[in-house]
Amino acid sequence: MSSFKISLSEIAERNCRMTRLSSVRARMQVEALDAVIITNLKNIYYLSGFWGTAGTILVTQKAQYLLTDSRYSIAAREVAVDFDIVETREAFVEIAKLLKKEAVSLVGFEDGVTYAEFQTMQSQLAGVTLKATTNFIEVLRQIKSPSEIATIKKACAISDQAFNDLLKFVEPGKTEIEIANFLDFKMRDLGASGISFDTIVASGKRSALPHGRATHKPIDFGDTVTVDFGCYYDHYASDMTRTFFVGEASPQMQEIYQIVQKAQQAVTDVSAPDLTFGDYDRAARDIIETAGYGQAFSHGIGHGLGLDVHEIPYFPKTSQERLVENLIITNEPGIYVENLGGVRIEDDLLITSQGVEVLTKAPRELIIL
Numbered sequence: 558m559s560s561f562k563i564s565l566s567e568i569a570e571r572n573c574r575m576t577r578l579s580s581v582r583a584r585m586q587v588e589a590l591d592a593v594i595i596t597n598l599k600n601i602y603y604l605s606g607f608w609g610t611a612g613t614i615l616v617t618q619k620a621q622y623l624l625t626d627s628r629y630s631i632a633a634r635e636v637a638v639d640f641d642i643v644e645t646r647e648a649f650v651e652i653a654k655l656l657k658k659e660a661v662s663l664v665g666f667e668d669g670v671t672y673a674e675f676q677t678m679q680s681q682l683a684g685v686t687l688k689a690t691t692n693f694i695e696v697l698r699q700i701k702s703p704s705e706i707a708t709i710k711k712a713c714a715i716s717d718q719a720f721n722d723l724l725k726f727v728e729p730g731k732t733e734i735e736i737a738n739f740l741d742f743k744m745r746d747l748g749a750s751g752i753s754f755d756t757i758v759a760s761g762k763r764s765a766l767p768h769g770r771a772t773h774k775p776i777d778f779g780d781t782v783t784v785d786f787g788c789y790y791d792h793y794a795s796d797m798t799r800t801f802f803v804g805e806a807s808p809q810m811q812e813i814y815q816i817v818q819k820a821q822q823a824v825t826d827v828s829a830p831d832l833t834f835g836d837y838d839r840a841a842r843d844i845i846e847t848a849g850y851g852q853a854f855s856h857g858i859g860h861g862l863g864l865d866v867h868e869i870p871y872f873p874k875t876s877q878e879r880l881v882e883n884l885i886i887t888n889e890p891g892i893y894v895e896n897l898g899g900v901r902i903e904d905d906l907l908i909t910s911q912g913v914e915v916l917t918k919a920p921r922e923l924i925i926l
């Protein structure tokens with residue numbers, strides 16, 4: 558072992574990545590794969606710590622390789638210390654050689670590859686059998702490590718602060734795009750590397766659009782305003798939605814708000830290890846259906862959150878799968894009434910051994926600015 562200093566957090570990270578590789582090999586064994594090719598750049602980061610626009614990982618039972626081109630090979634050697642780094646612009650030509658050397662026959666690849674990549678693979682890896690895999694790495698990514706949890710908490714804290722600042726910025730006359738830009742800039746100003754998806758700002762009747770894109774429409778007195786936004790902090794996403802009112806809120810919109818808030822709180826309250834995915838959805842849907850707005854809650858209750866802003870798990874209404882510790886998931890019921898408006902409240906939840914920790918903390922009570 559060399560004598561250069563390595564911090565405890567670096568050791569923890571490295572151990573974590575080695576554990577991930579062990580999990581990959583365990584899954585390879587279950588599926589009788591001799592090797593697996595990883596092309597999804599976020600999955601490459603997850604396994605190796607390497608972040609770039611070009612890279613391919615090959616994992617065999619004996620070794621792990623990271624193939625990238627000359628723009629990235631220095632960075633790759635620095636971070637992916639447990640990988641053999643191969644500098645090339647023809648990853649699959651090199652992979653063919655490595656597979657031949659290890660006498661590999663059945664090779665998994667990720668089904669998210671483009672058709673062009675698939676054709677290249679087929680022609681350059683002609684000597685082996687290729688087998689498509691679905692969510693091979695994403696399955697592992699569902700359970701977050703302590704450092705991933707800490708990073709996502711920072712991303713959530715940035716969103717919280719941006720929202721609190723936004724409440725002082727919004728007034729009649731400001732346009733939806735101005736509001737979106739304010740949030741985007743604020744999150745970057747607070748240390749985010751970017752936004753995790755195009756910021757949604759939907760005001761007035763447009764708030765009935767669950768994913769209304771921000772337009773040049775000015776905010777009017779009496780408008781309902783829904784903002785759905787998030788950032789990337791050190792590669793990890795946050796995702797939060799709040800609805801508020803400007804000037805005044807009609808009795809019906811106030812009623813809808815209270816129903817959504819109650820439904821959203823109910824989901825948080827029941828969240829704990831062992832709750833079925835179906836019951837996670839049901840906690841909100843029961844309340845919204847009983848209030849007569851069942852048809853107006855037209856989407857799922859939430860999704861996983863991590864390197865991607867939307868990742869597995871999702872929560873099909875009939876799923877018997879169960880929540881486990883260290884999942885990070887969203888809780889986002891909504892009610893949308895055409896020609897009136899809509900309300901959605903979304904938080905990011907960490908499932909803990911005891912129950913749940915709400916990572917997004919911006920106010921959820923009805924706000925009239």
Ligand SMILES: [Mn+2]
Nearest residue numbers: 796887889903
């Ligand atoms: Mn979401």
